[in-house]
Amino acid sequence: MTTQQRAPDLAREYLAWLKDRFLTVERGQSQVLSTPFLDPFHDGIEICLDHQGGELVLHDAGKTLEHLLDMGVSIDKSERRQSIVEHAIAGCGVRFEGGRLTTVATPDSLAQRAHFLLTAVSRLNDLWMSATPRTSSDFFAIVKEFLDERDAHYVANVPIPGRTVDHPMDFVISLGKGRERLLKLMASPSLQAAKLASFAWMELKDTRPQAERVVLVNDMQLPDALEDGQDAIAHMPSKSISEQAVAILQTYSTGVMRWSARNDASFLQRLMA
Incomplete structure (x- = not known):
């Protein structure tokens, strides 16, 4: 035995x-x-x-x-x-x-x-890890606009108590019947950012065990600041991201989503349903 x-x-x-x-x-x-x-x-x-x-x-x-x-x-x-x-x-x-x-x-x-x-x-x-003077944009604002256009029920930029400290959360999405989805954004998915997010998830798993812990990573080139906003966002080219960082996130997250998939039918279902 x-x-x-x-x-x-x-x-x-x-x-x-x-x-x-x-x-x-x-x-x-x-x-x-x-x-x-x-x-x-x-x-x-x-x-x-x-x-x-x-x-x-x-x-x-x-x-x-x-x-x-x-x-x-x-x-x-x-x-x-x-x-x-x-x-x-x-x-x-x-x-x-x-x-x-x-x-x-x-x-x-x-x-x-x-x-x-x-x-x-x-x-x-x-x-701004990969930024040049003319290629900065606000991933938070882009995602917020995406949620607003789809009438998502959320609160933004709130501290969530963990086991030892509070953790800033980009969005807390209400799913109804007492359910919620904690959403962290990662504009440039680096190993350090993935480790920080994983630490937050480990803490929040104890204090919010019923909450879903989702990371939305930006795998698209952010639009040029001088381009028209909607057209630039609609045609954001893809960029390579650290698969090692994604693997770390997958270990501690309920789900890891990619911004490039936002037009897929399953994306909205996974994000808001």
Whole structure:
């Protein structure tokens, strides 16, 4: 008779892996948390903690904006890009201030706010991973318009309590009879974004066990900012995405959907039914 092996606790193992790879150092007047999550230049994303007038201020030291500028994306000179930034970080409790992504925490909310800041940094990095100055668009706005045109019942940009922290959710779609579908968008499906999303799903599986956990990945080239909106969206060319990232997402998601399939009859059924 064989002894049945106990299934590994994936959440515990993943958290232990993360803990071994986080490092805190003193840098001037700031504490700096180095994380295993990578920025577009394959350096670890860092979060800084400053004590200012009795407040705990978390920020990215301006690195996210610097990286966007290095990729040719200027935020300050474009109201449209500023709007895209606001949409991307909505629900994270984070603001762009003085060239930095910033949030204020209390001792009790420090871990949650650090997680929200890391989520905001990741969202902006993913948004423009393959961008040039004229090829930025807002995947969130495109999907929102798609849902609105089909009278979907949803709430957007809401924090959902997980086992240890709250997790920003792009859309929560009501399916009726108490059912709901949690929808995360991935404008540029990178390995880091897939790992962050998987962490959220592992946490929410405990606190929202009945909810469906769906990721919508953008496998299309976003339209040029100067093209007509509807025509550009209708003719978005396809782009290659990391199948390794998709495989990670499939492990922890109820479903992984591709934006290129939005005109298929089954797409709407899977998204809203």
